[in-house]
Amino acid sequence: MIDVEPLSVPLSPGNHVRGAWHAVARLLAEAGVQVVFGLPDDDLHALDALHAAGVRLVVCRDQRNAVFMATGYALRSGALGVALVGKGPAVTNTVTGLLEASSSGAPVLLLSGGTAAERRGSGAFQELDQQAVVAPLVKSATRVEHPDRVAPAVRRAVLVATSGATGPVYVEVPDHLLAVDVPVPPPAPPVERPTSASVAADSAALHVLRNAQRPIVLVGGGMRHRNADGVVERFAERVGAALSCTASGRGVVDESSVRFIGLAGLYAPDRAKALWADADCVVVLGSRLEETATYGWADELGTTVPVVQVNVDAAGVATRYAGPVVLGDGADVCAAWLEQVVDSAPVEWSKRVNEVHHGLRTDHRRELAALAAKPELHVVEVLAALDAELPADRVLVQENGLQDMWSYSFPRFECAHGAGSVVPSEQTSLGFGAAAAIGVRAAAGDRPVVAFVGDGAFALFDADLPTAVALGSGSPGPGLLYVVLRNGGYGWLHSQLGPHNRDLAGTALVDPDAVTAQAPALRGVHQVAVTKGSLRADVADAWRRAQDGGVVVLNVPTRLEDALFADHQLGGAFPTAD
Structure with a gap:
């Protein structure tokens, strides 16, 4: 819904701060927010305010990734994830992230700048009806028009995002509020959330x-x-x-x-x-x-x-x-x-x-034994090596391409003994897992975080690889381990090139050079080219290097046919839309 904020009675001067972003930052700290992901507007008012309030801004290169990171943080922690962007194209860049957060039911607050009230309709720089753009994807969309409404709008947004069926919300702070006095009244008593239910005997x-x-x-x-x-x-x-x-x-x-x-x-x-x-x-x-x-x-x-x-x-x-x-x-x-x-x-x-549970485990042991006798490296073996070499409480952040979907198959990947999992929603936005892993890392404390992604998803994300490095250098606990499955294929799209559409076989849905490619050379990123013979040792070494907060990329060459649904065409393995 789109909200029009009514005016309220001003408070005494002693409850005021200078500038809307300083009020927002104070309100975020009040709500327990410790980290915000994003790229602030050109004037840097928001960055200055967050710094003054003791809230860390993880500076991102891409606004879409910023919302992915905030979503990953929210899904892992259960707490509010916050993303901050400028206006105009910065807001439109967040739409895919909001779609993913909405479908995932992630409590995310998107904060943006906005055109000053007196300049709207004049063709102002980066002017856009931002509420109309984001409203279909959020639980509430609010543009704050008056200084008195900053605190009520932010507090309401936090409550809406984190209550009931959780989901993303949006608050726009226009430029005419950058240098005005903004009242910040004392917080109300905590919201009560009863934790019991009764069931009638005749239910x-x-x-x-x-x-x-x-x-x-x-x-x-x-x-x-x-x-x-x-x-x-x-x-x-x-x-x-x-x-x-x-x-x-x-x-x-x-x-x-x-x-x-x-x-x-x-x-x-x-x-x-x-x-x-x-x-x-x-x-x-x-x-x-x-x-x-x-x-x-x-x-x-x-x-x-x-x-x-x-x-x-x-x-x-x-x-x-x-x-x-x-x-x-x-x-x-x-x-x-x-x-x-x-x-x-x-x-x-x-x-x-x-019998089914134990049979699945027996099948998996037999599968690994059979794969070990083959010369090729298989994705299932990579998952087994991660399971063997990483602590049991690892958190696996996944994509939803073709080969990385092996990790959706129990017990090839198992959430037991405290292990965690963060997956894309039904929208399966490409690159979500790679970026969300940074937010998960910020929320995971000393738990290992592994991103299990395809080469296409990683390439879409790699502008923010420096963000992963920067986060690890200033945070306690282990860093990030990226397992990049490199087959050069466009996942499901390439899998559809079969006998029924051989006329399309010349379509460029595979890039052979991507199989041997690496992540961009970057200080603070250690890369390993995995082979079958060195798999366990490579994973163990990667985890050792990641424990000091670093970022490690395991580049795993894989074959196009090594896929969970390799024997099916999309129409046979996946439901088509009605």
């Missing part, structure tokens, strides 16, 4: 749960940072459910649990598909049930087989599926259900779930 959802004999619990990205005490696993154990997740829901549950059967939909392992076909109830926690999450579902799911959806926001409910809907926080609802349901784990179903 339709409880009726379904009590009668289910073959349930599956599907965990989505809306459950990020909501399962610290493992209530989801306890609930699944109580009702005897298999555990699955969407790509964005990885890291919510411990994937070492014998109830975990891998991802859902497009990324579901073949072994798990029989369980999905036989389920008599699916409980969905914090997912909008996008296409990739439901791809391959039998017609019975959501028709004769109930899908119980739990979502904090009604707008996130997929109304095409039949079954009870519960509006509330997934963790709170699971805790309430635990008090109402009795142990009902059907022995035969639990046995099948256990």
Whole structure:
């Protein structure tokens, strides 16, 4: 929505600061913001204000990357991510980032400059109706017109971004507020967020749960940072459910649990598909049930087989599926259900779930043994080397190209023992993971952060490789490890050049020189060209070098045919739009 801020009663002079950006910076510090990503306007008023308030600005080269970084920070930390840009083209450069933040449900605040009120409509330098540009992609879009509205607008934006179904918001600070007195009233008492839910004994959802004999619990990205005490696993154990997740829901549950059967939909392992076909109830926690999450579902799911959806926001409910809907926080609802349901784990179903989990692990061990005997290096072996050489609490930041999608396949990559995962949303913006890794690094403290990206995504991002170096030099803990899969192909596009469209075979969708390319030479970046024989040693050396805050790039030559969906054309492996 686009907000028009009304005027308010001015406060006493003692509550004023000089300049709107100094007020904004003070308000950010008040909200607990420690780092902002972006590229300030030419006048540098915002940079000066952040410095005075003790808020660090990570200077980016590309405004799109800045919003990606803020999104990565928000997804990893659960706290507000903030991006700062100028006006006009600086704002339009952020649109892809806002699209990704909106689809990911990331609490991000985008701050921008704006044309002074007295110059609007005059063809002013970089003049643009910025609210109209960003409004479709944010929860609220506010242009502050009067000094009295700076503090209320920023405080409201922070509250909206971080409440309910979280998402991005936008606040524009026009140039006519740069040098005026701005009131900053004392903060209001903290917002109360109750953390309990009650469930009526005759609840339709409880009726379904009590009668289910073959349930599956599907965990989505809306459950990020909501399962610290493992209530989801306890609930699944109580009702005897298999555990699955969407790509964005990885890291919510411990994937070492014998109830975990891998991802859902497009990324579901073949072994798990029989369980999905036989389920008599699916409980969905914090997912909008996008296409990739439901791809391959039998017609019975959501028709004769109930899908119980739990979502904090009604707008996130997929109304095409039949079954009870519960509006509330997934963790709170699971805790309430635990008090109402009795142990009902059907022995035969639990046995099948256990067999699928252990079967997936056995398959993976056999796969690695078979690949070890082959001369070529495989992406699956790279993931295994990362798993073997890096600490268990690593955070993997992913892209969604063709070969990097191996990391979506459990147990080839596993979120267990504290490991984390940050993935693109359903929008899968190219370059998101490479840039978001910088924000994740800022939020991860002393945890290892690995970006697992294709060469195309890395090339799109590499203008901000110096930003990664600068962040590591001033932050505690390890730096960043970029694993760049170099095949020279345009991912899914190249994979479609098959017999059915051989007339297009001359289209330039592959760059052979990219296979042996490296990242731009840059001080502070250590590069390794990985080979199969030295893989484990190269990964171990890269991690050792990254521990002092540096940036390490592992350049991994890969083959175009080494892809998770290599045997399928796009129309057969991925849902087409209706």
